Amino acid sequence: MNIGEAAKRTGLPAKTIRYYEDIGLVVPSGRRENNYRDYGEQDVHLLQFVARARSLGFSVENCRELLSLYRDQHRASADVKALAEARIRDIEQKIRELEAMKATLQDLVARCHGDDRPDCPILSDLAHDTLQETACCAGASEGRPR
């Protein structure tokens, strides 16, 4: 099948599919006599595999590893599990960072009257608080005037 059909079947843009070929992630079996890429069921299958892994936040390099484990009949499932667990740890870390940002912003927003007066605790905070080297912004509630 042509790349357009493969795109429809996988939900990936044709551009992305070509890109995956460029970087050697999923390479279609061959070309037709008109030089069009030719995708078989197996290619579509692998592209779907990648699409799903990407949607779970695995990097392209992770996907390469996962694909190679997938193709390896003798892989140990522990290797795959380790990748997934590392990914979970990344996600948890990211969530913690975002929660910290959110808490700070919510605090700032709560203290801002948000009308047409120029006085604004949010700007005051950004201007005066020096940032701690923790997850993001530990205290953030002391917006004292300079």
Place this chain on the structure above:
Amino acid sequence: MNIGEAAKRTGLPAKTIRYYEDIGLVVPSGRRENNYRDYGEQDVHLLQFVARARSLGFSVENCRELLSLYRDQHRASADVKALAEARIRDIEQKIRELEAMKATLQDLVARCHGDDRPDCPILSDLAHDTLQETACCAGASEGRPR
């Protein structure tokens, strides 16, 4: 002061400070006779402002807006509040996506025995589940064989 000192004071790499000048975000007052950038207290202050806003996840373009609001004596605090609230919504969206990924991965990990046998539910899932067009991967618990 030299860029190195400004870097120390703001916690930003000198490279980044030069970059911010390049894109016109924070431009130091002038140069010394030896062509070195010269940063004053106010410059450091603005760089700290940007550093803090960035640490709260505001984009560089957001920072540009925040700086211009900060410099505008007649701004309405509502404008700032709106930016912060939009940022909170972005963060919440991102957190939801990450939570969905995490849940799916945790489910997969739980079902993977993780030993040296090749059989692996994680790979099976990646290989066979087609992804829903929702937040990320709605069901993800039905790894049925094709």
Place this chain on the structure above:
DNA sequence: CTTGACCTTCCAGTCGCTGGAAGCTCCATC
């Protein structure tokens, strides 16, 4: 006078695509 730290500029690379230009192929319609 040399060494080494610090500063300058400029260019390239990161990651994962995405857009666009220029040109070829295919199929349907006139």
Place this chain on the structure above:
DNA sequence: GATGGAGCTTCCAGCGACTGGAAGGTCAAG
């Protein structure tokens, strides 16, 4: 057979927010 439009090809450039490195100028200490 000509024409038009969709779909395919390649290649190059750009996104955001830096980061690394090369090549060279400047400064202070020994």
